[in-house]
Amino acid sequence: MKEILxxxxxxxxxxxxxxxxxxxxxxxxxxxxxxxxxxxxxxxxFPWTKDRFYDAFPESFLQIPSKIHPPEEETLNKxxxxxxxxxxxxFLTPSPPINAFLKSEIGKKLMKNTPxxxxxxxxxxxxxxxxxxxRLLAENQADHTGHIALVDRHVNHVSVITIEHWMFSGKKExxxxxxxKPGVSDKEINGSSKFGKPIKEALLSNNFKTLQDDLLALDAxxxxxYLVMTDARGNVLFGKWANFxxxxxxxxxxxxxxxxxxxxxxxxxxxxxxAPIVFIVxxxxxxxxxxxxxRERKYFSSVYLK
Numbered sequence: 542m543k544e545i546l547x548x549x550x551x552x553x554x555x556x557x558x559x560x561x562x563x564x565x566x567x568x569x570x571x572x573x574x575x576x577x578x579x580x581x582x583x584x585x586x587f588p589w590t591k592d593r594f595y596d597a598f599p600e601s602f603l604q605i606p607s608k609i610h611p612p613e614e615e616t617l618n619k620x621x622x623x624x625x626x627x628x629x630x631x632f633l634t635p636s637p638p639i640n641a642f643l644k645s646e647i648g649k650k651l652m653k654n655t656p657x658x659x660x661x662x663x664x665x666x667x668x669x670x671x672x673x674x675x676r677l678l679a680e681n682q683a684d685h686t687g688h689i690a691l692v693d694r695h696v697n698h699v700s701v702i703t704i705e706h707w708m709f710s711g712k713k714e715x716x717x718x719x720x721x722k723p724g725v726s727d728k729e730i731n732g733s734s735k736f737g738k739p740i741k742e743a744l745l746s747n748n749f750k751t752l753q754d755d756l757l758a759l760d761a762x763x764x765x766x767y768l769v770m771t772d773a774r775g776n777v778l779f780g781k782w783a784n785f786x787x788x789x790x791x792x793x794x795x796x797x798x799x800x801x802x803x804x805x806x807x808x809x810x811x812x813x814x815x816a817p818i819v820f821i822v823x824x825x826x827x828x829x830x831x832x833x834x835x836r837e838r839k840y841f842s843s844v845y846l847k
Contacts, residue, residue, distance in 0.1 A: 549627035550579040550638035552587040566737030582608040588711030602783040606641040630663040630670040643677040658687035675846040686749035766834040
């Protein structure tokens with residue numbers, strides 16, 4: 542009997558639907574699947590208020606661990622043949638609950654010497670968040686064997702509007718009946734069951750060496766070179782903001798909230814003004830940097846860590 546543990550955190554339920562579809566083509570009489578939904582001692586709200594959402598930025602980006610509830614003893618003390626780790630991206634970083642799990646003794650115990658397949662569901666930029674996950678997996682001595690990235694495929698600025706509506710209303714619906722539904726499309730969520738077959742084959746044969754190549758053949762990862770550049774630069778700027786804001790006090794601190802207001806304005810300016818300029822620069826430099834972009838596409842599609 543093969544044992545799989547699905548570790549995840551979700552607010553809306555979208556990520557769980559994806560993981561359920563993937564595991565639907567894995568489970569049978571030879572495979573037992575357990576679930577560990579990460580819960581926080583101080584949970585985040587959903588739907589969010591705008592102040593609370595942006596106030597979560599400094600700790601999220603700086604990867605300051607939250608306190609989580611442990612799984613049941615039976616889950617914690619079992620040895621797994623594979624872990625599916627599902628996560629979202631908050632502020633270009635793995636969400637605080639996932640970060641807390643990866644930095645906890647619980648995560649270290651469960652993941653040591655265990656094959657791990659990461660599954661990310663987010664708006665569009667996941668590259669640098671995945672690099673952070675890779676580093677934490679390496680620190681936990683996990684065997685990172687596969688990665689699946691499902692994103693909102695709509696135009697960047699459209700997805701900004703729709704994801705905001707979803708976060709602050711709690712409803713995954715077409716805003717005003719005009720905009721597309723936010724998040725990963727229903728077609729891709731339902732189609733994610735296709736990834737279960739190569740994962741199951743690797744699991745039953747105990748050979749994960751070609752799993753990522755098999756997943757890539759099913760379009761498990763699509764790397765956008767423009768977003769690679771945008772994500773990297775965004776991390777530099779977010780780092781400056783996060784380190785500045787964290788010095789203004791903890792969450793809900795009035796002094797910090799005042800500066801959070803400036804950060805909100807900056808973020809809007811970056812999305813609507815700076816990002817289009819970066820895109821123009823990307824187009825102008827694409828041909829001279831073509832080989833570099835190809836190397837980046839290959840690397841970020843892999844499970845390797847530089």
